[in-house]
Amino acid sequence: MAITIDSPGTNQGPRLSRRGRRWLTAVSVFTALAIASVFAFVTFQPIQVLPRVRLAPGFSLIDSENRTLTSEDLRGRFVLYAFSYSSCESCSSIDETMLEIQEGLATADLRGLPVRLVTISVDPDDTPETLAAYAAATGADSSVWTFAAVEDDRFLADVVAGGFNTYYAVDGDGAITLDRSFVLVDNAGIIRNEYKYQTQTSDAERILRHLGVLAAEVENSKGAASLAYEAAHLFLCYAP
């Protein structure tokens, strides 16, 4: 083919290879562009996501209004968990962070993302009554923020320490040691971030920003764009 199109005279070899070289150049340019675009995607991270860290535990809680709240009831919602207990004297900063987030949710642009806040008590002696008093004292809005205790104490450690990876200890005389920890769980019951250490940005600010990242993922990762979001997960383009 090449011989008939291209003009006469000289032997075919160099002309074929010239055409071949053009092809080769085109393929190389295309490959280079593809590699460059992957590189640019990873470097500039036009899409950021939150990692899918691990599975959140399954549980059954009793809330401050004496209703059952299970991990299945919360499926489909984005839930921020905090850990505390009603007689805790050093938990005010945890409650303040939750309160700040509760207030932030009212003004943040989360595109209708269904968000719930849940404080789980690590005190086996907490009852719906003590939790109700605790909730009232912190200024929790019960339509957003629930206080609850694990229904069956046998599984308290599995839920809090095992599932949510939050350290707590109850010693012989009932004194409780508890680490500050917030855990963000997505609508599929997967932990998307844990907040255990103070950073320069406050926890409340980071958590609200991360809820925005999740809202964007839920809204945008549809059809072909879902591939771009999966690529962001694959290339670890995680929001700071």
Place this chain on the structure above:
Amino acid sequence: MTESPISEEPAPSRPRFPWQYALVAVPLVIAGLVFWWGYNRAQPHQFSGAVIQSPTAAPDFTLSSDTGPVSLSDYRGKLVALYFGYTFCPDICPTTLQDVADAIEILDDGDATDVQLIFVTVDPARDTAERLGEYVRHFDESFLGVTGTEEEIGSVATLYGIYYRAGEGSEATGYLMEHTATLLVIDREGNLKEVIPFGVDSDGIAADLEYMLR
């Protein structure tokens, strides 16, 4: 058109001719292969469930089956499909077990032997190891059914994100259990890799298993 005289008579006047084809063709083929490889690598497989990237070890457990104790760690090197249900389950559990059995049928024989389903009962009061073994082997000979004490089952279920509780029922069915119906896949290294929601068909499950076995 000029090939035959040349191949018949590889004259010393044109000794380089076949090489010149090769000069173009070989790099093209290599470039094509590299591109194809890169494209396949960059193209994420569309999973039917949620994939967990961070390699977190799936909590180990030891429960009993009718053929002896079963630990998750015994199956390191295989993909483990973990499902929580109960043998009196009227709908969701048999559907899921059948879907997994069909998915394993779809896989190549070599791949199929690298998948182990473990069915953990959430109803240890009624599901004995014998009953479980008989039940799961009805779907596939390789399936394992395991049980333990209420505390053991409760701990394992909690750690795997499974909620369950005894609910209502009729006289004919006995009580029914409410339970989370996700199918969990643990990779060859023992990390929890994927959470497949109820309702993914056998083709979807097979495609994900095949991808994770690659």
